[in-house]
C-alpha cells in the first residue's frame with residue numbers, strides 16, 4: 389500500500405492480488421479522503437488493484453472533487469476543469485503502476501465527478517459504479533460510451549438528489565451507448581447494505 393502524489397493528487401494505491409479483476413478508482417464523498425472508501429473497495433472487489441485519490445477542492449476544510457455554489461448547484465466550469473485534471477491523473481497513475489483502465493466507484497460528490505469523467509473523458513474509465521449521482525453538467529458533448537458498463541444506485545428518499553435528475557443522467561448514458569443498470573433503492577443519501585451487495589454482484593460479473 390503506498391501513499392503518493394501524481395498530478396498533485398494525494399492518493400493511495402493498493403496493488404492487485406487478483407489479476408482477473410479490473411482496477412478500481414475510488415472517489416470519496418464531501419469531507420472524505422483517500423482512505424475512506426478502501427474498505428468498501430476491498431469488500432466489493434476483493435483482490436482488485438485500488439487507486440484512491442483525495443479531492444483537491446476544500447469546502448470549509450472538507451475535501452471534494454469540484455466546487456459547488458450550493459448543495460446540488462455546481463460550478464460547472466470547475467467541474468470541467470477538475471474532471472480533466474482527474475483524467476490526467478488516471479493516465480499518470482496507470483502508467484506509474486502498470487494498470488488497465490479502472491472502473492470508478494464513486495459516492496456522492498465522488499459519483500458526480502465520475503459522471504463528469506464519463507461525459508468528458510470517457511476513455512479514462514472502463515466502467516463505473518455511481519452511488520447517489522446526479523447530473524453534473526447541464527450541457528455536455530455527447531460522449532461515445534458504446535458498451536461501457538455503468539451501475540447507478542439511487543436513493544428513492546435522497547434529500548439531495550431528485551429521482552428525476554438521476555434518471556436523466558442514466559438516460560444520457562444510455563443514449564450515448566452505455567450498458568446502464570439503474571437501481572432505485574428504498575434509501576436516502578447514505579450508503580446502505582443493499583448498495584454494497586448490488587455493487588459487489590455487479591463488479592463480480594465484470595471479471596475477465
Ligand code: MLT
Nearest residue numbers: 418456459460496497500
Ligand atoms: C455534490 O456536491 O457533489 C453533491 O451535492 C453531493 C454532495 O457532495 O453532497
